[in-house]
Amino acid sequence: MEAAILGLEKSGKSTLLRALAGPRTGAHGQERVSSLHLPDPRLDALARLFRPQKVTYPELVLHDLPPWPLQGRTPGGEVSEALARADALLLVLRAFSRDDVPHPLGRVDPEADYRTISLELAYHDLAVLERRLERLEKVARTGPPAEREAAHREAAALARARQSLEAERPLREEELSAEERKALSPYGLLTLKPLLAVLNVDEGSAARAPALAEGFQDRYGGRRTAFAALCAQAEAELRELPPEEAATFRSELGLPDDPVPNLMRRLLTVTGLVTFYTVVGHECRAWLLPEGATAVDAAGRVHSDMARGFIRAEVVPWDALLAAGSLAEAKSRGLVRSEGKGYRVRDGDVLHILFHT
Numbered sequence: 614m615e616a617a618i619l620g621l622e623k624s625g626k627s628t629l630l631r632a633l634a635g636p637r638t639g640a641h642g643q644e645r646v647s648s649l650h651l652p653d654p655r656l657d658a659l660a661r662l663f664r665p666q667k668v669t670y671p672e673l674v675l676h677d678l679p680p681w682p683l684q685g686r687t688p689g690g691e692v693s694e695a696l697a698r699a700d701a702l703l704l705v706l707r708a709f710s711r712d713d714v715p716h717p718l719g720r721v722d723p724e725a726d727y728r729t730i731s732l733e734l735a736y737h738d739l740a741v742l743e744r745r746l747e748r749l750e751k752v753a754r755t756g757p758p759a760e761r762e763a764a765h766r767e768a769a770a771l772a773r774a775r776q777s778l779e780a781e782r783p784l785r786e787e788e789l790s791a792e793e794r795k796a797l798s799p800y801g802l803l804t805l806k807p808l809l810a811v812l813n814v815d816e817g818s819a820a821r822a823p824a825l826a827e828g829f830q831d832r833y834g835g836r837r838t839a840f841a842a843l844c845a846q847a848e849a850e851l852r853e854l855p856p857e858e859a860a861t862f863r864s865e866l867g868l869p870d871d872p873v874p875n876l877m878r879r880l881l882t883v884t885g886l887v888t889f890y891t892v893v894g895h896e897c898r899a900w901l902l903p904e905g906a907t908a909v910d911a912a913g914r915v916h917s918d919m920a921r922g923f924i925r926a927e928v929v930p931w932d933a934l935l936a937a938g939s940l941a942e943a944k945s946r947g948l949v950r951s952e953g954k955g956y957r958v959r960d961g962d963v964l965h966i967l968f969h970t
């Protein structure tokens with residue numbers, strides 16, 4: 614999956630990229646795009662049990678964007694391209710105070726920044742919708758008769774989206790019909806994308822980070838809107854150390870447990886992705902799939918031949934498999950179910966797909 618990191622000037626975007634992807638990336642004009650493996654403690658546990666030669670984590674591509682332009686100005690070409698590709702937005706909200714790093718609006722107030730950016734994203738989408746609606750309304754009035762009906766329907770969907778935005782409801786939180794979703798999908802609408810906002814706190818406030826994130830979650834959270842909090846600076850510095858040294862420093866500095874795996878999990882959840890696992894021969898692997906996808910979709914993620922020749926899937930939740938200690942033992946305890954094509958894959962399922970070639 615891909616995510617774009619955005620936020621106001623000097624909110625800590627490049628520092629967050631380094632905290633997530635490691636020291637070779639981000640900040641000071643270095644790489645703006647970075648790809649990393651999504652950490653997954655469940656896959657780690659499965660790998661400890663099965664000891665495969667290879668453990669494969671899903672990939673996350675992160676784009677570190679330049680500061681978000683305020684006053685309704687839209688970002689330039691390269692940035693809109695990264696935004697269009699992104700499955701989700703990672704919004705950095707500055708909650709750290711530092712006199713030598715001026716805030717572009719002259720004060721540190723993550724809640725006000727959240728509202729400011731939310732409005733900017735809504736303005737962006739409104740401008741896109743207005744332009745498209747003008748054209749569609751013209752086609753609906755004067756276009757070839759065959760196109761009028763479709764233009765009418767599309768215009769109706771876009772007008773409803775405009776109404777939501779005018780009422781300050783981001784599109785990601787709206788219940789959209791399949792037709793509306795399809796009508797809105799070509800325009801790179803930013804409030805339609807799942808959003809994980811990361812509150813970037815001071816070193817000294819790291820212990821209070823989870824409570825801060827929860828407060829925002831209560832006030833502004835939703836199915837496709839989530840909040841997390843960490844000290845990006847401290848996490849970026851710890852990532853430069855070998856793991857044992859980092860753990861020692863972490864406890865000496867009174868920092869909470871590594872917040873990155875939790876942040877990644879929230880990113881997947883808010884994006885509407887579930888993780889399933891395969892244990893085949895010498896490889897344990899985690900795969901991402903949209904919520905609601907079926908066993909045959911999962912087979913297709915692994916290989917198109919497996920979807921084509923799909924017979925059935927043997928399914929066991931990862932923790933049940935772990936507790937049983939082996940697939941054979943899980944089977945003899947009756948924990949492994951046999952499921953057909955239409956089975957909706959659940960987060961944490963281990964799938965063994967049977968297919969004919």
Ligand SMILES: Nc1nc2c(ncn2[C@@H]2O[C@H](COP(=O)(O)OP(=O)(O)OP(=O)(O)O)[C@@H](O)[C@H]2O)c(=O)[nH]1
Pocket residue numbers: 620621622623624625626627628629640641678679680709710711714813814815816843844845846847
């Ligand atoms: N104390 C403290 N400083 C931080 C933290 N995060 C970032 N900074 C500092 O804030 C400054 C800006 O951080 P960057 O990561 O470059 O911010 P940015 O959002 O990428 O900045 P632009 O790309 O210029 O908009 C740097 O000097 C960082 O060291 C933090 O959690 N705590």
Ligand SMILES: [Mg+2]
Pocket residue numbers: 626627628640641677678679
């Ligand atoms: Mg930067």
